[in-house]
Amino acid sequence: MEDIWLDLIDRTNNCYWKKVGYLIPGNSTCLGGNISFDLLDLHHLEYLTLVYPSFRVCSYPFDTVERSWVKDLNWISGLSSLKCLDLSYVNLSSATHWLDSINKLPSLVTLSLQNCSLHYLPYSFPNWNMTSLSYLSLSHNNFVNSELPKWLSNDTTIETLYMVYSNIQGPISNVEWGKLCNLQKLYLEQNKLNGDISRVVEELSKCSNPTIEVLSLGENVLTGKLPNSLGHLKNFRILSISFNMISGTVLASIEQLSRLEILYFGENQLKRPLPESIFNLSELTALQLTTNALEGNQSFTKSLCKTPSTESFIPILWKKFFNQLEQYNQIGGSLPRIVNFPSTYQIWTVGFYFSYYYGVMVDLSSNHFHGSLPLWPTMTDLNLANNWFSGCIPLNIGHVMTKLQVLDLSGNDFIGTIPYSITSVKQLLRLDLSDNHLSGKIPDWWYDLQQLQVIDLSGNNLSGTIPPSVCSPLSLFWLRLCRNNFSRGLPKSLRNCNSLLTLDIAENKITGTIPKWFGESLLSLHKLRMTSNMIHGRIPPQLCQLSNNHQILHLSHNNLTGSIPSCLGTLSGLKLVKFYKWFPNYLYFSYVFTPKMELIEKGTKDTYTFTLGQVNLIDISCNNLQGEIPNEITALPALSTLNLSRNQLS
Known part of the structure; x- marks a missing residue:
């Protein structure tokens, strides 16, 4: 007998885009309205999916419905043959006793209640009837004052558990992990779980034949040290514990995890030397150890460079992803999660990104590694920032x-x-x-690097002039040369930086005037920082022609004279308040990049990174400007910082 399905997934997402106001071409329509109680007559129904459509299920109608909703789930018990229930994105905020109702489905194998606005998660639950449940997803809900429930210990058939970003708090030891010996994938990242991580690892390792492949606990408040029993979990493919407070060392027993592909240990309190054996893991494709207190010496960096004939890192992960993506396109279903990424922010912080090529990426930033620079022939993305090399x-x-x-x-x-x-x-x-x-x-060979989008040479002892070829890469959008010893005027070749969003040449010894062509050629410029140089002359009115999105004009501590151009009040980028945070896969690039700029606000110099996009600033202080402050500047309601001090204004 074939399986009996009722699948109402909107795989085109057209309904969603229509709701948020987009025009969808063609004659596509959206299912909606009330689902009849006749649904309950389908006693042999095995698979029920109500993801995305705008239905009101078995309850009275509301006039305004943003998405499908269900008042309660008492009716679900009538579908006693259900094996798969997927109500993801259906609003269940009113269904207080949801678990009582679902527990009456003894044949249930898969339960997905992702992003259902659930608020209540019962801590204990007697009479567990779902003895076949192997897949459970309660991710992206907002449980109130809820701990990891003890009843999970009764679900001994569970293979995959997703409880990501659901405001779960309290001890991670609430669950008796040693009873869940069928568990293969455990995703609990982005919650508020506390307790000793060793309890989880030790209990899982007590299973006679541990099946755990994925342990993703990032972005919690876990403490403790990794126990030696970690080496017993030989099926590990993904081990992610970033953004916790885990201490101790990275154990040598990790070399026993021969199947390991992804290792994320960043943003913890790990210290002491990293075992060289970690680089003998032939399946490893992504390694992130950023922001710890790890150490390495010359022998460590040499071990990194050992490259067997099969290469140190085999980029099999990408093959798996695209193979499964192809299957997803053919048969439908949930997008395969080859790697669990705890959050968008962390994806980019750890330096792991999707692209259409096989890449080998290592992020060892913000540790205590030292010695000379290691060289990897197969590396595509290398981040060794903030170490002691x-x-x-x-x-x-x-x-x-x-x-x-x-x-x-x-x-x-x-x-x-x-x-x-x-x-x-x-x-x-x-x-x-x-x-x-x-x-x-600065060498004058930038013509050879036509793919470059970001150049940051700031904070060195470089001297001479800015070379003509620096703007030859047509996609260059970030040029940061501040805090060096560059002198003379700005080369006319800078007018070729047509795609430039940020130009930071502050704190040098640059002379000459502000070129008029800044406002004629650099029309994409969002941020211009020229503070603390030896620039003289007037502020050219052409500067007012800068991009509609111009946010930062920083010209302080120079020798500028004349009056403040009244046309600064026309900078339309400072007229509209924008509430957004820099997101690292912005339109212009598809790799790890964090913006960085030093600015002085309220007399304090700070380095802005992810919040840089929220700064709207005009600073022309400490010059020799004269005349009145133009009234037109008052037409910039989005301007957050205006500094005109230490001039000769009247």
């Missing part, structure tokens, strides 16, 4: 690491010059060498 950047870096697309060596102790071999890295998208001790001139 020293010495010169190897002259052959570009000849060895030809596949690089992102190179972030910022915040280390590198000396010497920028190697010419970087010109061999033709696919380079982002180059960040900021906050080191590099010296000499």
